[in-house]
Amino acid sequence: MExxxxxxxxxxxxxxxxxxCAGLREINSITLEGLETTGGQILKFYPVKNVLDVEGIPEIKGIDLANALLKQAQLFKNKIVLNSKVTDIKKNQDGRFILEVNGQDMYRVRAILMCSGIGSLVPTKLNIDGETKxxxxxxxxxxxxxxxxANKTVAVIGGGDSGFDWANQIVSVSKKIYIVEYMPVLKALERSVSDLMNTGKGEIVLNTAxxxxxxxxxxxxxxxxxDRKDDSxxxxxxxxxxxxxxxxxETNSFKSTKFDVLMNKLKVDDGYQTSxxxxxASGDVSISGNKxxxxxxxxxxxxxxxxxxxIKKFLNPEASTFGEHSTNIKL
Ligand SMILES: Cc1cc2nc3c(=O)[nH]c(=O)nc-3n(C[C@H](O)[C@H](O)[C@H](O)COP(=O)(O)OP(=O)(O)OC[C@H]3O[C@@H](n4cnc5c(N)ncnc54)[C@H](O)[C@@H]3O)c2cc1C
Structure with missing residues (x-):
């Protein structure tokens, strides 16, 4: 086991x-993400909105911030694995943890940092006949x-950025692509729309359920x-x-490990340790104090x-709690 x-x-x-930060402190880490992309809520909920309140960056589009975070995360080459939803956390007798990923025991680790935010982000379903089948x-x-x-006629349901991104990803191999949008207008970036339409293989169907x-x-x-205009x-x-x-x-729940929870978040102490x-735990998933x-x-x-x-100190009690300023590091 890895x-x-x-x-x-x-x-x-x-x-x-x-x-x-793990790379900065020379911690051998693995980051597991359930989705096919990194970036969490930024990419899934506001990729084209401008974020104004990141220190030192007056204005940045969500997708650009997500890309910058990924680039920074990869600086020390710590491993990041996508499509890997952690489905259980088991504690060994030796104090180490087994991380079960997508239902299979995959990794043995000495410590865990929960950065699971508001939970596992899962695609919204249409909930119509035939979908599950x-x-x-x-x-x-x-x-x-x-x-x-490949060589298929494909309908992409949803005329937002994700829909067009995926359409543009497959258009070179597909026969034809319909974009079917519920609203009377598209929400995607103009550039993504024109990229698809310029291939001659795209057709947009608006106002349609x-x-x-x-x-x-x-x-x-x-x-x-x-057609929502005439119900035909x-x-x-x-x-x-x-x-x-x-x-x-979807809120995470692990069969083998239970945490103390407050307001749906994992309770942490002053050192960010859970129960x-x-x-x-850190980020949206955690809470400290009662506020x-x-x-x-x-x-x-x-x-x-x-x-x-x-965590560095937990892994190595001799280590100092603060490493050094990043300005001291030569890349
Ligand atoms: C519409 C909107 C606008 C916002 N605007 C701003 C803003 O302008 N400024 C600002 O500072 N904040 C903003 N926020 C809040 C900000 O996006 C969140 O605080 C931030 O995303 C929290 O980051 P996180 O990594 O803790 O959690 P998340 O972004 O939720 O990421 C958690 C990740 O963990 C993954 N995950 C969960 N469970 C598992 C599992 N079991 N196994 C593997 N992976 C798992 C999820 O798939 C997800 O990718 C906004 C939020 C929203 C929804």
Whole structure:
């Protein structure tokens, strides 16, 4: 089993900054992210909005901030693994932890930093007939490879940035791509829209609701769609659909490890340790004291920095709680 000193759970902004801090303190860490991308809430909820309250950066678009956080996290080459949802945390008799990922025991670590934010971010489903039946047999919620869309007519449900990003990722291999949007206007960046339309393979269907996924029992053959102007229903023949209508958060619960919780957050002490020795927490997932906490990027970053310094001492009691200023480091 792969071993590391520290397992960081979640690669949102807090987990990414914690990864950088772990590198700074020469901690051998692994960061596990359930989604196919890093960036947490920034990428899933406000990628094209401007963030104004990050210290020293007067204005930055969400996606640019998420990219910068990833670049910083990779500075010391600490490992980050995507599509890896931590499904259980088991404590060994020797005090170490086994991290179960996607249902399988995968990593042994000496300490854990929970940076799991508001929970596992999962794609919102359409909740219509046929959707579950054809899951992964024509119904997809992410694009992890292009093969399932090769030479296929694909409907991307949702005309926001994720929808267009995925459409543009597969358009070179696909036959045709419909973008089906519920609202009468698109929400995506103009550039993403024109990139798709310039290929000659895109078609936009606005003001339209999806009623049913249709198939032949084995694979998807079409979707029933309703024009919201006149309620008329028709079948759009397609081979696959990608649902890109946003994400929601699901609270984590681990069978083998229970934490003290307050206001749905993990309670931590002054050293950012949870009620379980060796497990620390920072960012939106944690709370200290009894006051409600405001979830902010700067707050999570500061907490991650301090938590990592305390973890360093936990891993090596001889180590100082503060390493050195980053200005002393030669890259
Ligand atoms: C619309 C909106 C606008 C905002 N605007 C601002 C702003 O202007 N300024 C500001 O400072 N803050 C803003 N925030 C708040 C800010 O985004 C959060 O405080 C920040 O994202 C918290 O970061 P985090 O890493 O702690 O949690 P998250 O961003 O929630 O990231 C947690 C990550 O952990 C992953 N994860 C969870 N469970 C597991 C698991 N079991 N296994 C593996 N991975 C897991 C999730 O998939 C996610 O990627 C805004 C939030 C929203 C929703």
């Amino acid at each position: 071993e590391h000193d520290l397992g960081i759970i979640g690669a949102g902004p807090t987990g990414l900054f914690a990864t950088f 054809y899951d992964e047999r024509g119904v997809y919620y992410t694009v992890s490879k292009t093969e399932p869309f 999806i009623k049913e996924v249709i198939g032949d029992g084995d694979k998807v053959t079409g979707i029933k769609i309703m 229903v028709r079948t759009l023949p397609i081979d696959a659909l990608i649902v890109a209508i946003g994400h929601k958060a 379980v020795s060796g497990v620390y 409600p906490k405001v979830g902010l990027l700067a707050v999570g970053g500061a907490e991650a920095y301090e938590a990592i310094n305390n």
